[in-house]
Amino acid sequence: MHLSLHTDYGLRLLMRLTLAEPGAWIATPIVAQRFGISVHHLQKIAQALVRAGVIEARQGRSGGVRLARDPQEIRLGRLVAELEGIGTVVDCRRDPCPLISRCRLKWAFDAAEQAFFLELDRLTLADVASGTTAAALRSLFRAEPGDGGAPPAAPVPSDPTPGN
Template sequence: MRLTSFTDFGLRALMRLAGEPERIFTTDEIAREFEISRNHLTKVIRQLAAAGIIATHRGAGGGFRLARSPHDISIGEIVRALEARQALVECFRSDGGACALTPRCRLRSRLRVAREAFLRELDGTTLAECAYPARDGSPPVPFAA
């Protein structure tokens, strides 16, 4: 399964947040650190907030941080949240797409099974296991609920 840049940026940001789960980060900071588009990252952050994976803070000192412990967030949950808008193939779209092969396609069911196996595998890995260390190299700090 090919992940979109949307999911790639989200995973990078979340891995960094997991390294310092108590800290509030800004979009500018993450975009600079990973050399990714700030505008694109802003959209990713909105979707992660809507999914309850991160919490946003407005005003002076605002930004975002993990909404839950990285031990309680699976990579599968993240990928599902970020890939919800992007169908793997046209026939997986919510409107069914317009693929001419759909009536007799033998690939669709196999792709569906493969996608689910991929996501099940990611469900077995937590964000804490993939935490990206702080810039100073210190180990990840435990999340205090």
């Protein structure tokens, strides 16, 4: 399964917000600049995350975005399903297929997609924004004027998960 850039960027933004000081508003242009992505694209993704109830947004000079819920309560599978949409591995309606009502292949792909989301649901946003990922984010978002709440410089716990 290949995730869209929309999901990739959304997850990056959420991991950054997970490490923000509680209640801090984070400016999306700074996040976009540090990740090397379009500000406009990231702001559209932030709007989708607001609609999903995952983040809050506030406009103005002291505005930005912040998590609307505790990152330990945000399940990764549900989050990815929200960002990607369900039933997107194969879209039989895009090029109408004469097999659509009798196809076992579509059923197999849908079942695999559900298993993918269930496996991801074993993790929370807090889980994936910890360990070496947290260290990398802290390094990338060192405190600068206008950062809106740099990640705290707390010690990083060891991460037993390979590749994180």
